[in-house]
Amino acid sequence: MSDHLVPVTVLTGYLGAGKTTLLNHILTAQHGRKYAVVINEFGELGVDNDLVVDADEEVFEMNNGCICCTVRGDLIRILGALMKRRTVFDGIIVETTGLADPAPVAQTFFVDDEVRAKTRLDAVVTVVDALNLPARLNDSPEARTQVAFADVIVLNKTDLVDEATLAALETRIRGINRHVRLHRAVRGNVALADVLDQGGFDLTRALEIAPDFLEDETHSHDEDVSSLSFAVEEPLDPAKFQAWIGALLQEQGGDILRSKGILNYAGEPRRFAFQAVHMMADGGFVAPWKDGETRTSRIVFIGRNLNRPRLRRGFEGCRA
Amino acid sequence: MSEAVADPDHLLRTRGATHRLDGFVVGCAFSRDGSVAAFATGEGTVALTKVADPAWTEIVAHDGAILSLCADVAGSGFLTGGDDNTLRRVAADGAVSVIDKGRRWVEHVASFAGKQGLIASAAGKQVVLRDANDATIKTLEHDSTVSGLAFDAKGKRLAVSHYGGASLWFTGAKSETARRLAWKGSHIGVALHPDGEALVTAMQENELHGWRLSDGHNMRMSGYPQKTQSFAFSRNGRWLATGGAEAVVLWPFFGGGPMGKAPTELAGVPDAVAVRVAFHPQHDIVAAGFSDGTVLMSDVGTRRVLPVCGPGKQQGRGPGLGPGLGPGLGPAGGAVSALAFNPDGTRLAFGTQDGTVALIDLSTRP
Numbered sequence: 001m002s003d004h005l006v007p008v009t010v011l012t013g014y015l016g017a018g019k020t021t022l023l024n025h026i027l028t029a030q031h032g033r034k035y036a037v038v039i040n041e042f043g044e045l046g047v048d049n050d051l052v053v054d055a056d057e058e059v060f061e062m063n064n065g066c067i068c069c070t071v072r073g074d075l076i077r078i079l080g081a082l083m084k085r086r087t088v089f090d091g092i093i094v095e096t097t098g099l100a101d102p103a104p105v106a107q108t109f110f111v112d113d114e115v116r117a118k119t120r121l122d123a124v125v126t127v128v129d130a131l132n133l134p135a136r137l138n139d140s141p142e143a144r145t146q147v148a149f150a151d152v153i154v155l156n157k158t159d160l161v162d163e164a165t166l167a168a169l170e171t172r173i174r175g176i177n178r179h180v181r182l183h184r185a186v187r188g189n190v191a192l193a194d195v196l197d198q199g200g201f202d203l204t205r206a207l208e209i210a211p212d213f214l215e216d217e218t219h220s221h222d223e224d225v226s227s228l229s230f231a232v233e234e235p236l237d238p239a240k241f242q243a244w245i246g247a248l249l250q251e252q253g254g255d256i257l258r259s260k261g262i263l264n265y266a267g268e269p270r271r272f273a274f275q276a277v278h279m280m281a282d283g284g285f286v287a288p289w290k291d292g293e294t295r296t297s298r299i300v301f302i303g304r305n306l307n308r309p310r311l312r313r314g315f316e317g318c319r320a
Numbered sequence: 321m322s323e324a325v326a327d328p329d330h331l332l333r334t335r336g337a338t339h340r341l342d343g344f345v346v347g348c349a350f351s352r353d354g355s356v357a358a359f360a361t362g363e364g365t366v367a368l369t370k371v372a373d374p375a376w377t378e379i380v381a382h383d384g385a386i387l388s389l390c391a392d393v394a395g396s397g398f399l400t401g402g403d404d405n406t407l408r409r410v411a412a413d414g415a416v417s418v419i420d421k422g423r424r425w426v427e428h429v430a431s432f433a434g435k436q437g438l439i440a441s442a443a444g445k446q447v448v449l450r451d452a453n454d455a456t457i458k459t460l461e462h463d464s465t466v467s468g469l470a471f472d473a474k475g476k477r478l479a480v481s482h483y484g485g486a487s488l489w490f491t492g493a494k495s496e497t498a499r500r501l502a503w504k505g506s507h508i509g510v511a512l513h514p515d516g517e518a519l520v521t522a523m524q525e526n527e528l529h530g531w532r533l534s535d536g537h538n539m540r541m542s543g544y545p546q547k548t549q550s551f552a553f554s555r556n557g558r559w560l561a562t563g564g565a566e567a568v569v570l571w572p573f574f575g576g577g578p579m580g581k582a583p584t585e586l587a588g589v590p591d592a593v594a595v596r597v598a599f600h601p602q603h604d605i606v607a608a609g610f611s612d613g614t615v616l617m618s619d620v621g622t623r624r625v626l627p628v629c630g631p632g633k634q635q636g637r638g639p640g641l642g643p644g645l646g647p648g649l650g651p652a653g654g655a656v657s658a659l660a661f662n663p664d665g666t667r668l669a670f671g672t673q674d675g676t677v678a679l680i681d682l683s684t685r686p
Contacts, residue, residue, distance in 0.1 A: 053403075054424070056444070058464055060483055060506050063525050073483055073506045073524070074465060081403060081425070084344040084362035085385050112524070113546055 005120040006083070008092045009196060010105050012146045013127030014136050015098035018156040022127050022188035022195075023095055024048055029192055033090035036082050038075070040097045051089075053078055057097055059104045062111060068254045068278045069111070070104040076112050083118040091196065092119065099142045102126075102149040103257065103277055109201070110280035123200035126150035127188070129157040133169055137176075137223070148176050148225040148257050148302050151200030158184045177302055178227040203273035204286045225257070228308055229300045230315045235266035236297050237320040244314050245274065245281065253279030255306070261299035264289070266320035274299070328614070328630030331680060336629075337374035338678040341367055345671025347389035350662040351396040352433045356412045357669050358398045359658065359677040360386040366400065366410050367677060371667055374679055379414040382406065388429040393437025393452045401426025407441045419454050428468060432475035438491055440478055442466035447480055449491060457493050468510035468521070481510035481521045486531070488519060501531045503538065508547065513573060514557040522548040528562060528571075530578070539579055541571050550596045550659070554604055559584075559620060561606045563594040568608045568618065586618040587625040596659035596670070607668055609656025615670050628680055632672060 013019045027035060027049045036051045058074040075094065082092065094105060102124045109121040126146045128136070133155075136143035147153060153173060158166055170182060183194045199205035241263060249256065256278065263272040274283040289295050299315055332338065343361030350357050350371065359367045364382035366389075369375060382402035389400050396412035399419070407420045407429065420426075424444035432438040437452030447460040447469065464483035471478055471491075480487045480498075483506050487498035507521035507529065518539070520530040526547055530539035541562070548564035553573070560571040560578070567588030571578040588594060589610045596609035604620035613632025618625050632654055654674035661668055666683040 056465065058483060060524075061504070063505050071506075071524075076506075076524070077427070077465065077467070081385060081387055081427070084346055086343050086363055 006089050006092055006118060007122035007197060008079070008094060008109070008119050009122050009198075010102055010124045011093055011095045011127065012100060012102050012124060012150070013098070014132075014140060014143050014146070016132065017098075017127045017129045018154075018185075018188050019095055019127045020047065022125075022154060022156070022185070022190070023093065025188040025190070026093065026192060026195065031192060034087070036089050036092045038078055038092065038094045040095060040100075051082075053082075057100060062107075068103075069107055069280060071108040071111050072104050075105065075108050076115055079115050079119055083114075091122070099140075101142065101145055103145075106149075106201070106277040107280050110277065110282060121201045122196070123151035123198035124149050125152045125154065125195050125198075127154045127156055128173075129160075130155055130166060130169060131157055131160045134172070137172065141224075144176065144223065144225045145257065147173060147180075148227075150177060150180050151198050152181045152183065152195055153177070154183050154185050154188065154190050154195065156185045156188055159186045172223075176223050176225050176227065178229065179300060201275065203275060203282065203284055225302070225304050226306060227300060227302045228306050228311060229298065230312050231299075232264075232297045232316055232319060233294070234319045235264050235295070236318045238265045238268075238272070240320075241265075241318040244318055245276075248311075248314060249276055249279045249281060252303075252305075256301055256303035258303070259299065259301045261297070262286075263297045263299075264295040328627040331627065332615075332629045332678060335681040336678050337369070337681075338676060339367060339369070339376045341365060341378065341671075341675040341677055343675050344673050345658045345675060345677055346386055348658040348660050348669045348671050348677065349389050349391050349398060350660060350667070350669065351398065351412065352391050352394050352663065353396050354663045356396045356398075357662070357667070357679055358389060358410065359669070359671050360389040360400055361675065362386065364402060364404075366398070366414075368410070368412065368414060369679060371662060371679065377414055379410070379416065381408055381410050381416045387425055387427045388441075390429050390431050391433070393431045393433050393439060399429050399431060399439060399441075401429045401441055401443075405443070407443075419450070420448070428466060430469040430471055430478075432471040432491075434475045436475065438471065438475055438478075440469050440471070442469055442480070445482075447478070447489075449478065449489075457491070458496075460487070460489055460498065462487060467506075467508045470510045470512045472512045472516055473514045477512070477516070479510045479512045479519050481507040483507065486510055486519055486521055488533075501536065503529050503531075505529075509549070509551070511551055511553055511560070514553055514555065517557065518573065520551065520560060522551060522562075522564075526564065528560075537579075541578055541583070544569070546593050550594075550598075552597055552599045554599045554606075554620070555601055556604075559599075559604065561586075561597045561599055561608075563597050563608070566590065566593060568594050568597055568606055570606070570620065584620075586620070586623065587616060589614045589616075589631070592631070596656050598659045598661050598668075601661055601663060601665045603665065607659055607661065607670075609659045609670055609672075611655040613654060613656060613672055613676075615656060615659070615668075617668070628668065629670070629678065632674070632676070 062069040261274040270285040343363035362385040366381045384404040398410045428442040439450040468481040485502040506524040509522040526544040527542035544564035551562040567585035570584040592610040592612035615628040654672040658671035668680045671677040
């Protein structure tokens with residue numbers, strides 16, 4: 001569906017977590033691929049690549065009625081210019097500053113037609129380090145947002161702490177972002193297949209990590225950011241769902257960082273996939289349900305101030 | 321007109337010279353003396369041809385993509401900006417010289433021809449204003465990245481678009497401050513009314529914004545299905561032609577307009593969007609290039625349409641172009657990405673995303 005679109009990977013993480021190390025690991029790995037890199041911190045460590053674009057993070061608010069719809073103006077310009085080269089990049093990696101909110105980058109891919117025509121957002125990869133993550137999660141709302149927003153988390157510098165600490169950290173990360181793909185690393189040495197081509201914003205791959213879905217509802221919720229997931233066995237009414245999700249995102253889109261769902265619409269052989277970043281939503285029919293498969297509608301919310309009973313009632317109220 | 325519609329490539333076939341470049345055509349321009357046409361690509365190539373007797377030469381002007389192209393302040397040369405962070409001069413004979421090398425992409429370049437020629441180039445948040453001898457007159461600072469440049473008709477002022485609005489600078493060396501025109505949002509291009517009555521910007525939100533310069537009154541021109549990538553005033557300033565819709569949308573800048581006036585829509589192409597527009601330098605004739613590769617000219621007064629080139633092969637149209645255009649050469653495969661009239665309005669140049677470039681002879685013939 002989107003083979004001709006150049007994948008864009010967003011690399012976030014607070015200062016010192018090891019973003020640049022991971023970036024250089026990706027770029028120097030023997031993969032024969034060609035990447036363009038957009039960086040913001042021309043800093044301590046050099047980035048070793050043919051095409052490095054030094055950008056200022058220019059975030060601006062769209063006047064489109066969505067109060068929280070901010071986009072990266074510099075990315076629109078830079079991606080547009082890169083796409084005018086005949087050279088086909090295998091990917092573009094956007095490194096954000098330490099305190100950056102990933103939402104404006106993601107929303108840029110919902111908002112701009114030219115960006116959408118040539119590129120696709122593949123995934124938000126957040127680098128955290130095992131030694132400092134607990135302190136950052138405690139003192140930095142930005143760090144919590146980066147963990148919550150991620151499709152992939154690279155838990156870096158695992159050689160600096162013991163196994164029990166690592167296990168506790170992973171539990172804490174999952175308390176914020178249940179379904180994130182979590183990889184341990186030392187000096188950013190993850191397998192490239194674990195960070196690239198993740199399809200984190202690909203509707204056809206929405207919730208493909210479903211096996212552990214709804215497993216263990218007892219995660220502690222002492223974080224201000226958490227994930228909630230719901231399932232409904234009966235078919236849904238498309239109009240009811242659209243009305244509910246539309247109103248919900250309008251009202252609570254500021255708090256809901258990301259949401260994703262696979263829905264079983266009444267009388268419809270295909271699955272309906274849905275995703276949103278704050279208020280910016282996107283949806284469409286994807287592959288049909290398999291014969292004999294249980295057609296369960298599932299939805300996940302990651303965000304702040306999520307009210308579990310209210311969201312459950314809302315989702316269940318969409319039954320046909 | 322029916323004959324022309326039956327063969328939308330008639331003008332290209334009978335009066336056109338075409339060439340194929342290996343790259344996305346990012347811009348085209350005619351030299352100030354009108355003798356040379358230039359086409360720049362995303363591969364750093366500039367193709368040059370004499371206007372009177374088309375023959376193409378290609379040179380590599382930049383180490384990377386060319387982002388901007390305009391005529392030099394005088395003579396037969398051109399100025400280019402690239403993502404190799406350089407501002408360069410390309411002479412008619414293909415000689416390339418570096419005017420400046422900085423630390424940012426040179427995304428926009430504009431020149432003014434006159435007794436005192438001026439060159440403006442934008443890199444990041446800065447615009448450098450130079451005289452005709454490339455000496456820096458001053459550096460203009462902005463709070464965010466510059467997205468467009470336009471000189472007024474007399475070279476007295478330079479309009480600069482950026483996030484949050486536009487800045488209007490006097491080009492004289494003594495003036496140090498800009499008039500800041502504020503409007504929330506991302507402004508992605510700028511044009512100045514030829515009599516200095518208004519400054520107009522295109523916006524990320526599929527609309528245009530204008531300021532009446534006499535009193536700063538705001539003008540909003542909205543209703544576009546897509547972003548306006550290209551817009552231009554007519555020579556007399558009565559009309560503003562804009563892309564971003566299926567039809568070419570013209571806003572009246574007379575009789576109190578554009579406020580409270582409905583725009584005029586010139587002929588368009590179904591299922592395509594006007595992406596490049598250019599006004600004829602003398603007459604009220606608009607040329608428009610579309611996302612399907614179609615190029616049309618329209619007379620504003622009579623609404624008559626003259627097709628220049630039919631849709632490109634990307635839209636499923638066969639490659640057949642008939643004899644005379646060379647093997648495998650589609651008319652305009654891919655969206656039109658560059659469009660310009662020459663200074664006396666006797667030629668039209670255009671280029672497309674897939675590298676087709678063309679020069680059309682519009683002059684009257686015996």
